[in-house]
Amino acid sequence: MRNPLPLWSTISRRKSFVLAAALTVGLSGGLAHAEEEGEATEAAGDETIKVGVLHSLSGTMAISETTLKDTMLMLIEQQNEKGGLLGKQLEPVVVDPASDWPLFAEKARELLDQEKVAAVFGCWTSVSRKSVLPVFEELNGLLFYPVQYEGEESSRNVFYTGAAPNQQAIPAVDYLKDELGVERWVLAGTDYVYPRTTNKILEAYLKQNGVADEDIMINYTPFGHSDWQSIVADIKQFGSEGKKTAVVSTINGDANVPFYKELGNQGISAEDIPVVAFSVGEEELSGIDTKPLVGHLAAWNYFMSVPTDENDAFIETWHTFIEDEDRVTNDPMEAHKIGFDLWVKAVEKAGSTDPDAVIDAIVGLETKNLTGGTAKMLPNHHITKPVLIGEIQEDGQFAVVWQTDEEVPGDAWSDYLEGSKDLKGDWTDPVNCGNYNTKTEECLGAEAAE
Amino acid sequence: MLGLLLAVAVVVPVLNLAVPEGHPLHVSTYTVTLLGKYLTYALLAVAVDLVWGYLGILSLGHGAFFALGGYAMGMYLMRQIGDRGVYGDPVLPDFMVFLDWQALPWFWHGFDMFWLAALMVVLVPGALAFVFGWLAFRSRVTGVYLSIITQALTYALMLAFFRNEMGFGGNNGLTDFKDMLGFNLQADSTRVGLFVASAVALALGYLACRWIVTSKLGRVAVAIRDAEARTRFIGYRVDRVKVAIWTFSAMLAGIAGALYVPQVGIINPGEFSPLNSIELVVWVAVGGRATLYGAVIGAIVVNYGKTYFTGAFPEAWLFALGGLFVLVTLFLPQGIAGLFRQLKRRRSGAAAQSAAA
């Protein structure tokens, strides 16, 4: 291949230095300018309280996270209409971490350090949370994390408003086991930490309940897996051996559509082998032709179809805000609503947005959830949630077929994992520790060293 | 270029540490870390420019070497956490504890020693590049074929590192680092230290590359780039030259990765993604291919743009980024560096005219 460039630039080195210098100085000037802007708004910011929104608006996660950004804007607008908070208006600060995990950390730092936001609502994937966690702990920020996750974490600076495994996975398995008489289990998931941990917990739980090794099949696939032929054929074979079989799916996002299509095409219906999914909600279904999915199950803490007044009002506000009657609501949106309500209450109680004051004030506060119960912030920074099991209907909604009577408290550390069964999180005095070993009565990890 | 770099390396820390917060000249730690990240990207871009600009190998897999260096450093940082992990296990990193692993995998041994980790930062990418290059260049795989298989390489590594069985933390990667060589990573002084280290590494890397391209080796490399067959017929061992420069470039990328990880605080398989590798080729193209300082400028400009646009116009930044790539290739085939040259030529042309008149 020919190259049009000469061997070495004809430009003199001194000239290049000057030009590069000019460029770089201009650049740093730009950065400095950005900083000044930040400070300027902060100076004027006596009238507003800034709220950070850290959701990917581009890249692979934009599909799920854009909606949450809109939800936050709606909640903030609503609060401002009610007169704001502490007599000040709330001001959303939206940034785009672009589904890029290191960029999440950078943007979190920008929100806390430059924008001086009072709280951040954001993240979806576990890795994005892990990426920003040290930043929030270092700069003492507040993060409200709205998605169901694998547990095994309790940070002083993070509030987990999504489900822990005991608020989703285990009740779902109970339902299959007791109500549908399932005896053989396929644990299928995408190969990342949430499915791995959830499946580990479920495997331990099933074995405790007398399920034999050969009645459990575990399968992991890469992100965005699209060719499910062999795996579905294996599941079919596995399920044809006389015992009632079910699939517990922690398959993530995009891989679900081809998976369900393949199930349908290979003639596996929900009656033969039901699939209970933890990552398939209304939002995901709105991009799927639901015919092959009808009758399959999902376990969540909220469904759009739940008939309560609070939910109707929420859906109506959402439709007005987004100006689209066809948009759905889903579980992480409810989690954001609960998280936001709790934060507002905590700020009002503490009389300030200071993170330490809010952390102290928020534990024990309650707010109504959208399914007719209450959500309470627990000392381990998880909340209480009801568990609902829904069957997918043809219109992309869920018909609730089972639900717990009372809210289940979120458990940060699973009782079914060797390493964590003795741990608990408690951010109230006197424990004040995210990973407190109840046997040795000591606080493990970084807090211990300090 | 170098002078400026060193000046920045001195001025920024002073402005951060000595000037009180609130002062208009104060540079926040956020900016320091951000600049530090840009500098590691710049070093990576220099490494890419060395093989692409001067050797004619379009690598679509340099992100892999960068990530490998990053992982080696990440493993050291993980081991430094010790019993401060959430489970308080003195040896095993957290992700191994909750996957119920009993012992440390063999390849994690020794990474608690900084010197070994530092060696691995260079050796692992270097060894991979050497084996890959040795195979590919001896079989005379060139042009697009080579580009595509470098892409296959980084793609395969990405899939491999995503697997939790690999023992590198799967999708979550390595994170939650505490300290490095005894310094707390969250302290401002450590961050400034890392920034200075990045600036120094960039300066040294830049010098080394300049030495290579101005040496006889560099001239042979350019000859290979422009007419590989002819160079071979003249009697040069083309494959050896290629392997040598290619391996060196991979090592540089590894160092860049090692400096990148403690500053951003996470390394995960996403760094292996082929799109990342393509993007860094674009930095070089934007800056100006075959000019080492152009690579530095390109890396900084594009990343600054990314930081700015993702904050200011979150929904439009892909348009801006995409548009930039198209416009640069169409109208600035020699990048920003080429633009400077044109300006200069025009000015000297004008000067010559006015002198004639």
Next chain:
Amino acid sequence: MLVCGMAWGQSAPELTLEQSAIGAVSDEQSAPMQPSVLTDAAAESGASASAEAALQPEAAGARDTEATMSGTTDRTAAAAASANDSAGAVSGAEVPATAQEQQPPASSQAAGAEAPTPDEAVGTDSAGDAAAVASGPEPPSLAAALAKLTDRSFKVKEQAAADIAASGDPRAAEFLKALLEGDLYYRRDDNRIVYAERTSGGWALTDALTGDDLGSVGSRDARKITINNRMRSALRTDIAALTLASPDPAQRLSAAKEMMGDVDDTGVAALRAQLAQEEDPQVRDAIELALAVAGLQAESPAERMAAVQALGTSLYPEARNALDDLIGTEQDPAVLAAAEAARADMAQRVKNMRRLETVFFGLSLGSVLVLAAIGLAITFGVMGVINMAHGELIMIGAYTTYLVQLAMPNAIDWSLFVAIPAAFLVAGLFGVAIERGVIRFLYGRPLETLLATFGLSLILQQLVRTTISAQNVIVENPSWMSGSLQLNPALSLTFNRLYIFVFALLVFVALLLVLKRTALGLQVRAVSQNRAMARAMGVRSARVDALTFGLGAGIAGVAGVALSQLTNVGPNMGQAYIIDSFMVVVFGGVGNLWGTLVGGLTLGVANKFMEPWTGAVLAKILVLVFIILFIQWRPRGLFPQRGRAAEG
């Protein structure tokens, strides 16, 4: 009801409650958590079971279990419903509005149950019929059963479905099918059961029982009768029993299969009766097998032996399981030996079928790769343009399918035939625009085209996000793309994969013909081999370039139509295919269509054969490593281009 009865019987209700309560309560905060089933069960066993037992003694046992099994959202509704059941049984009356939100407590409802107001047609019907029911063991009335479908409780609905099946009404199967397929609605103001058809402003209703046209109502005035999994399964069995004598052989076949491994004496009698008059060989087969499976439980060894022999060659999983059961319990050594031999034989046959299946899976994966890559083989292989926006052209094709389906919502089955040319044109035009706007300035600089097209791919993705949606969109499968071609019970080929395989071959052949047999193809090859010479011969190379790129882009669009049938349609879908496509083209040999075909199919089959051993991820990694090593061995791919052009 057979299948369900057995499945339900497997877990004892008391155990159920304890286990789920223990399982879900955490140690940190021990809040009580009990499924709402508890209340249902209590209410049910107290209030209605005895009353129902009086009515239908033989069903009472099953009913008990059933009551504990149903889950429901609304306790009030469930309790009211169960009270309602008993009221119906005692007084012979129905309370139509059981599902209203604020019901009085169950006990008062039961006591005060009254016949509905006479002006409600359904209510009147059911009151009359229910009186008949109460007077003797006659089959339940269709109308009464239908009325119960409007209940919110799935348990009540399930009973209603069972009643419909037992009603003996000739329309029963029709109603059950409508229920199963979600065609049954009820009018909100009077709970009348109707068929509803979507109109622009709402629903056009037809009375389900009488067929009367009820005019149109608003979109919120008619509601679908929702069913759950358990009901679906029960419905299918009920329908099977009702359709074993159906005139449609496909229905008889599915009915026979449904009954396999799960028949009682009456079922056996029904099967025998049907066998005697059955003419369709497949159905005969299935019925014989169902009988043989039942025969394994016969008293005499000779009968069991005969059954084993009849099963011997079957590939039905039920047959294998039945044999497994027999081997576990069989006392007679001769029968046991025969059963074991038959079982081993079956295992071997199934294994062979699985192997064939894997080949099909591999070819199918390969055909997807070929489709995705073949457009690239033109733009990259023939023109030397590294088109990173290729994936986005595929995406454009898929979105075109989406838009076509939006435009013709009532003819989804035909939409693909419109979408294919449409996608070809739309993506092709995008391709021509890209070529004219960007790429033509970059000829001779292939690596620069990579950068520019990468920028274009980002722009196209974001364009779709802002103009259509960041969310995935729904592309429906035409009915003929769903389901599978059942070659035998152990081997079925899914239609969508089958058609896409054939489609990939068709596209390949068409492209080959275009390149080898048309004037355009000749010019394309000429320009790609020697641009200057071709121009000297009078070829308008600019036009040829634009058309070639458009052709490649158009083919990518067509691939997008096919992929929309397999996977998500969203802004990111292109990225998933771009790397694989490049691998296929490079592996096959740049500039050679045959290479792309052979390369794609080989990689697909290799991947699928490795997958069972290594898992999906490792298989893919190994394929990539294989490609890297293969290129070292043959630097120009499987089918290298020869001659001077190759050196360029």
